[in-house]
Amino acid sequence: MKIYWIKAQAPRRVLALIKHLGIDAECIEVDLRAGGLKSPSYLALNPNGKAPTMVDGDVTLWESSAIMAYLCAKTGSDMWPVQHPAEQIEILRWLSWNDNHWSRAVGPFYFEHVIKPTFHLGEPDCSELTATMPELRKLAAVLDNHLEQRDFVACDRLTLADFQLASMACEWRHADMPFADFPHVARWLDRLMDIPGWADPWPARATGKQVPTLANA
Ligand SMILES: N[C@@H](CCC(=O)N[C@@H](CS)C(=O)NCC(=O)O)C(=O)O
Incomplete structure (x- = not known):
């Protein structure tokens, strides 16, 4: 693979x-x-x-x-429970919420503070972020309320919903996302960092970057 x-x-x-x-x-x-x-x-x-x-x-x-x-x-991982349609629907609800709402609200913060420095795209321009802050706070309140009595987003255990929603939000501290005001969101994100594969997902860069050719595709 x-x-x-x-x-x-x-x-x-x-x-x-x-x-x-x-x-x-x-x-x-x-x-x-x-x-x-x-x-x-x-x-x-x-x-x-x-x-x-x-x-x-x-x-x-x-x-x-x-x-x-x-x-x-x-x-056979139950992070996507193929045998349990009701659980799949619960997870799918949050995948959809992420792709249609959450990712659009956290995305500008992630782009300015994480993507720009990673790919040398210039200095962050935070002027755009002020305008998107109200929408991010509105959605963060929805998630914070949901997580108040929960450790995970769906099914009371780690699922794909956690990885989907946290992929940009996990950078919240240095991307200026306002989750200090949403303690259940902050707690959830910080606890995900106890998962070694989540905390450090990046493979070793032993062979350098590639422009794939059909031969190695
Ligand atoms: N919805 C897609 C998003 C794919 C996507 O936008 N990937 C970004 C990185 S997060 C990318 O390849 N950006 C490079 C580019 O657009 O040139 C997925 O979940 O796989």
């Missing part, structure tokens, strides 16, 4: 899951700045030109939540 990744939040979820479940995978860092995600060979795998992408035998998959569900189904 191969996982193509860059050092950003969507690949982070998949790489964390791989470490957490102990899955044997070849993790190939794509050189974003050299145009690796837009190379014809990469676009043949993922026409969106985004990371992550998984190749497992005949199966090529993009979208981190779908890749995570595939990995759980393959290994």
Whole structure:
């Protein structure tokens, strides 16, 4: 199995899951700045030109939540409970909430404070963040209320919903996200950091970054 990744939040979820479940995978860092995600060979795998992408035998998959569900189904992990439709629906509700609302609210903070320095895209411009703060606070209140009596987002245990919602929010302290005002969100994010694969999901960079060719795809 191969996982193509860059050092950003969507690949982070998949790489964390791989470490957490102990899955044997070849993790190939794509050189974003050299145009690796837009190379014809990469676009043949993922026409969106985004990371992550998984190749497992005949199966090529993009979208981190779908890749995570595939990995759980393959290994029998209850982080995506294939045998329990009611639990899947509970998790799916939060995956959808993330993709349609939460990720759009935390995304600008993550981009300015994490992505820009990681990929040398210039200084953070915080002027945009003031305008998005009310929406982030509104959604953080929804999540904080939900987590008041819970340690995890869904099913009273670690599921894909936690990795989906936390992939940008986990950077809250240095990305200026206001979660000090939302103690249950802060507690949930901090406790996820007790999971070794979540705290440090990044593979070793022994072989350097690559622009994949069809031969190594
Ligand atoms: N919804 C997709 C998001 C994929 C995505 O936007 N990946 C970003 C990194 S988090 C990316 O590849 N950005 C590089 C680019 O757009 O050039 C998923 O969950 O896999």
